[in-house]
Amino acid sequence: MVEAESAPLPVDELAARLSITAQERPFFERRLAAMAREGDLMINRKGALCLPQKVDLIAGRVQGHPDGFGFLIPDDGSDDLYLGPKEMDKVLHGDRVLGQQIGFDRRGRREGKIAEILERANTTLVGRFRLEHGVSIVTAEDKRISQEILVPPKETGRARAGQIVVVELIQQPERHVQPVGRVIEILGNYDDPGMEIEIALRKHNLPHVFSDEAQAQAALVPSKVRKADLKPVQGVKREDLRDLPLVTIDGETAKDFDDAVYAEKRGKGWRLVVAIADVSHYVQPDDALDITSRERGNSVYFPRRVIPMLPEALSNGICSLNPDVARLCMVCDMEVGAKGAIKKYRFYPAVMHSQARLTYTKVWDMIEHPKGPTAKQYKKVLPHVQELYALFQAFSKARAKRGAIDFETVETEIRFDDHGKIREIVPVHRNDAHKLIEECMLAANVCAADILIKHKHPGLYRVHEGPKPEKLDVLREYLRTCGLTLGGEDDPTAEDYARLLQQIKSRPDAELLQTMLLRSLSQAVYTPDNKGHFGLGYPAYAHFTSPIRRYPDLLVHRSIKAILAGKKYKPSLKWDALGIQCSMTERRADDASRDVLNFLKCYYMQDKVGEVFEGSVAAVTSFGMFVLLDDLYVEGLVHVSELGSDYFHYDERRRELRGERSGKVYKLTDRVRVKVVRVDLETSKIDFTLAPLEGAPAAPEREGRRPGKRDGKGREHDGKAARGDAVAIGKAPAPAAPRSDSTPAAKAKPSRNRRGRQKQAEQAKAQPPLTTAVAPLPVTPPAAPTVV
Structure with missing residues (x-):
């Protein structure tokens, strides 16, 4: 209705046209305010409604720069608007605003000004407390916030110069007014052990304290599987796999075990069973644990500290597939051909009993030395481990055939002293035991995506699109200087990348070229729109195998359970919004880990x-x-x-x-x-x-x-x-x-x-x-x- 008007429409007139009653008026006004915050509507100085695009306003989010300028990143994906230091005086990094293009700067970029602030992104900040000429200020740890926060004398909380503090903003910045805050928490000195993690948690707004409701719910979760838990799930029988020799294979320091695997020879192929912790049995839609899991999105791993998505009672307890105890699980039971192709699969809820907690090191030792001491220690599961390895080799050939990209990388391990600081950084070489588990997880994830598609059930896919044209142009230009070419012309496939990687393997600059190829690829995201996974060479891919530490996997579990029951799972938030949230929390965790x-x-x-x-x-x-x-x-x-x-x-x-x-x-x-x-x-x-x-x-x-x-x-x-x-x-x-x-x-x-x-x-x-x-x-x- 507003769109059809040739002039701004007063709120009262719109309410009258829509026959809004007096009782409905507060809800109506709240809806209008929400639309204004999102930039869908604008309320002008006279209180009339208008569309931002009709007054040439652009809705977007502010991205600051340490040098004091910034950019408006438009919601519609159009080119960014450069915001000079004067414009940035009004806002902080992350604020949502309506902006207007005023021309082009000297470098040819679109230049803008801020017309209206829709939403303030920062209510608290972490930074260093300073005293300069008797004035108390806090310098934000997030360097994209270049404004210094003034702290009134009575609001210092007895902080001392040089300490790291959290300030609550009591005055947001304006054109001629600096932001003002009060100290609400003193974290300590900059070089205190663990301070880097405390800073990262607050700088990146990582939820790290469970709500009272979530803690109370976790306290009520049983520590053992009960008989009542073995009843059918929405009418679907829970199968008993407690006699099947499933094993977990993880790193030495792992405490939460999402997955267990088993393989046996079937004719010329194999039966592969991937059992995944049944988190959705204990975390119901929109309960306290679900809400906190959605906010966190994923567990965050720092050196020597983990911020889990779920409380320890679940993540390391009843949900973790610990050895020698009964655990509930969701199973992907697959029939795999001799060449590594998945012929059939079946999902079902089950109860299992892990026969061994294996590590990558132990598995690789068992494979290399089938008569060695480790193999003798785990002789009951050794034949199944050997079948897993044979299956992995078939999967590897199938991966090469479909042209999946295989980057060779060197990872490192940080070792600490007794004070929590780095003692040394050493390289860690991945062996085939890591790859064995990876291929099993890939197989289950592909089946999870396939069942969603076949039953036309909405869900979140893990989407990795091919390279964007601008990145591809940069890559091709650089490859030309090295005497190399990437096949596929304007639309290269993963196979084209894989072929080039094989070609450069023996070159002295192979690592550099690999990095260039890697940087040309898009970032993987979660979305309900399946666009395939370019890097893996899969037409569809979803995350199913880590519901203890990834919220998208929990959502996929719920969708699959609904499919098995002949129903449809409808989350309280739209699937698009869930994909955006999960992608954001993943990037947030990466940024925080990198800072630390x-x-x-x-x-x-x-x-x-x-x-x-x-x-x-x-x-x-x-x-x-x-x-x-x-x-x-x-x-x-x-x-x-x-x-x-x-x-x-x-x-x-x-x-x-x-x-x-x-x-x-x-x-x-x-x-x-x-x-x-x-x-x-x-x-x-x-x-x-x-x-x-x-x-x-x-x-x-x-x-x-x-x-x-x-x-x-x-x-x-x-x-x-x-x-x-x-x-x-x-x-x-x-x-x-x-x-x-x-x-x-x-x-x-x-x-x-x-x-x-x-x-x-x-x-x-x-x-x-x-x-x-x-x-x-x-x-x-x-x-x-x-x-x-």
Whole structure:
């Protein structure tokens, strides 16, 4: 009705046209307010309703930048609008606004201004408490919030300078007003053990305390399977698999066991049974545990600490497939052909009894040494483990045939001292025992997607689309400089990627090329719209195998149970909204984990300032190059000003820096020696300078030269998530660089605050640095391989 009007429509008139009664009026106005918050409607100064698009307003979310400017990311997916420092004075990172394009900036980007603030995203912030000239301020840990928070004298909560605090915002920023807050929690000093995790939890708004209702419900969950639990599920019989020799295979430190497996030879093929914890039996739709699980979305794994999706009574207790106890499960029972193709499958609820808690190390030892001590210890299940391995080999051939992408990656494990800080970082090599479990999980997940499609039941799919045209163009351009081509022209398949990976396997720059291929791929998401999984080469794929630590899997379980009962599961939220929520929580967990790892690496490097190391150039940007140190698996920046007395120009096509006078070239994979010159715990950044190679004369010292500053972007991707996703890919694609990875015009007006002035002095460029293929592995990892 508003859309049909040629002028703004008063609220009273709209209410009259819709025959809204006095009793209905409060609900009507709340609905209008909600639509206004979402940007679907705009209420002008006279209280009349109008459509934002008719007044050329653009709804979207603000994305801040450490240098004080920002971007409006439109909801409709159109190009971002650059917001200058003056516009950013009104808002904080994450706020929802209506904006208006006012032209183009000096770099040709759309420039905008904020017309109206729809929703404030920040009510509390975590940051460092400071005293400057008698004024109390808090500097946010999230560097995308460049404004400093003023704290009135009576609102400091007795915080001391340098402490990490949580502030509640009592005054949001406006054009000429800085944000004001009160200290509501003092976390401690910056280098206190575990502080990096406390900061990450609050910086990324990770729910980490269960509600009283959820705790009360968890306390009532039984510790054992009862006879009543064995009754039919919505009329579907729960089968008894307690005599079947199912086993769990996980990492040494795992505590929550989602899945158990069993294989036996059947003719020329196999019977494969994948039993998954029946979390949906204990967590019902919209109860307290379900609500908290939906908010968390997934468990979050930090070094030496886990933030579980479910309380321990469920995650490590009644839901976990612990050995030698009865547990409820949902089963995918498959018939697999000799060539690794799934011929038939059947889902059903069951009760099981895990016969052994195996680890990857033990399984691999049993396979390599079938007469060794480990094999003798588990002789009852050894034949079934051997059948699992034979089945894995068939699955591997099927994967190669369908052209799934198989990236070779090196993972690392962080080892800690008694004070909770890194003692060393060591490489971890995955063996075929990891891949064996991965292939079993992939098979069950494919069947889960298939049953949803066959019964036309809505659900969440794990979708991984092919490369976007712009990323593909960048990749092809770089490959041309290396004398390589990617098949498939404008629409390459996973098989084209796999073929190129095989071609470059023996090249010295194979790791670099693999990283380039990885970065060209889209990020996997959860969505009710099935668009296939590009990396795995599957037309449909869903997550079914980790309901203890992933909410999408729990939703898929409910959908499958409804299908078995001849019903339809209808969640309280729309499937689209659930997909957005689950994708967001996954990215949030990755970002938080990456922050913690970056801090721990910096802490580890603190006492190495002045030391010289060898490494490889892992990324080249216009402002310098990132070097990955051998053995330490730590990266730092060699700023362009430290490369020598020359003008160095960045060649984006070749990803290299070339000296104008000397002709010296620095490119990816180059071997260099560097000296650690600065470690900044506050920003989690490490700076290097070049050191002379062995036997080469030392370069003269340049007085007064300060180490170049980094670009302010965390670049390493943990890639660690729960089991049963793109195992063929091996690890998650590095998260796409923020769309705000660029600086304003060179002569942008200086920031009004000290931090802004310091930041504007740094040289930050639009080109994001590449990530390396090495990702740290938490010492207490999820009981799962890396996924996409």
